[in-house]
Amino acid sequence: MEDCAVSFWIYIGVMSILVGGAVKKFLTFQIGAMPSVVAWLGATLLVERLCALCMPAVLARLVLCVSCWLYFTWATPKPFLPVEGKAVFITGCDSGFGNATAKRLDAMGFEVFATVLNLDGGGAKHLRRVCSSRLTLLQVDITQPQQVQQALLDTKAKLGMRDLWGLVNNAGLCVNIGDAEFSLMSNYRGCMEVNFFGTLTVTRTFLPLLRQAKGRIVTISSPSGEHPFPCLASYGASKAALNLFTNTLRHELEPWGVKVSTILPSAFKTGQSSNTEYWEKEYKNLIQNLPPSLLEEYGEEYLLETKELFQSYAKTANEDLSPVINTIVDALLSPQPQVRYYAGPGLTLMYFICSYLPLSISDRFLQKLFVQKKVMPRALRKQQGLSLNDNNNSIKENMNNSNNNSFTKIID
Missing domain, CATH: 1.20.81 (Receptor-associated Protein)
Structure with a gap:
């Protein structure tokens, strides 16, 4: 008993x-x-x-x-590693995740090397104003190997005999507002140059310092590099290449004691995403450079709707960047950092659907999640006997629906 x-x-x-x-x-x-x-x-x-x-x-x-x-x-979560004496190199600190990460790590006591495109820009001035003397600003375009090499020399000179603990690959570019067929080749090349080749150059350049410190590499990628989001072919392809490189690097650096993590954010308001003038400029550039025959088959109203959808999604993106910044800190200081971090709302449901449900369901989900297009290409409308007025009304209806839709959209 x-x-x-x-x-x-x-x-x-x-x-x-x-x-x-x-x-x-x-x-x-x-x-x-x-x-x-x-x-x-x-x-x-x-x-x-x-x-x-x-x-x-x-x-x-x-x-x-x-x-x-x-x-x-x-x-029970393990306590973070001590910050004292640790230095971190961060790319793309003019705005967005990079700027916020530089401020957070500086406040925590890290020695921060923050790269910006413009040393006289608003982002650089803000960092000088709010950060401590430990922070070093470096003018670096990561697509220019000479500037990356100079940044390495400047970092080594400042560190002296000390180690570089972490590299945060944050710099990225998204310049796409249309289907894969009529997206400009300059967009494909631009995304690959920054998101893949630029990050590749920085990582390879700083690897000797990171191997010596048995440090950390943290790379900001995107779910669009793993799932086929419509209208994000150029951006997604560059992130897919980056993901494969990062995963390969993770295996190769394991014997050296270097931890490699990838962060996949949901929709956040960063960079030019909320700049109306930026989207207008990209749209006009697309119209001017599109072959007349292709413009006739798709129709300007089709392209206009896509541009309006991108603008609408950008306006409703999350302004609180803390979910991403918190994961960066965890990847840098956790005794056993995760290989992949999913930062932001909506990603759990999206990855569950895309990973475990039939392809027909996941494809339909992605189409509804990001670009809920109402307008058909002009050539298809002619085949089905639809008028332009029908689709003009559809554009207005789609804009109203997208403004009322609070579900998470995936674009960095």
Whole structure:
């Protein structure tokens, strides 16, 4: 009888630990954490069944000890590594994630090397005003190998005998407002030059310092590099190349003790994304350079709707950059950083649908998630006998719907 009473209370303790751990993981749920969540649920079910069979008190105590060990090993977050003496190099700090990361890391006590395109620009002036003397601003266009090499020399001169702990590859470019067929080749090349080749150049240049420190490489990528978002072919292709390079690098640098992490943000208001003049300029450039035959087949109203959709999504993007900045800090200071971080709302659902549901469902989901186009290309409308007025009304209706749609859109 006494053994049964002891077993009962131990059963309550074990189930509280396991269920509490499972709930905690669900509250911070990410697709990358799926195996550990499943493991917790499996362990909870197994212990529940054992306890239902009135296990002996000795066995119940053993299960309690194992459960406590698992809880404190898996569920309790490890303390961050100390910041003191650590230096980090960050690209693309004129605005957005880079600017916010430079400020956060400087406030934490890091020695920050922040690259900007314009040393006299608003972003650089803001960093000089709010950051400490530890922060060093460097003018670097990452598509220019000579400037990257000079940045390495300047960084080494400032560090002296000290190590470079981290590299944050943040600089990126998205210049696309249309379908893959009529997107300008300059857009494809521009995205590849900055997002892939530029990041590749910086990473290779600074790798000797990072290997010496057994440090960290943190790269800001995009879900569009893993999923086929309509109208983001040039940007997505460059990020896909970047993702493969980063994953390969992660395997190769493991023996050196260098940790490599990739961050995949959801929709945030960064860079030129909320600049109306920027979108107008890109649209006019597209119209002027598009072959007349292709413009006739798609129709200017089709291109106009796409531009309006991009502007609408940019206006409703999240202005709070802290989810991304927090993951950067975790990747730099966690004893065991994650290989992939999903930063921002909506990504868990999107990755679950795209990873586990049939292709027909995931394709339809992506089409509805990003560009809810109403206007058909002009050539297709002629085949179906639709008038231009019908589609002009569709444009207005689509704009109203997109403004009322609060679901997360994926564009960096």
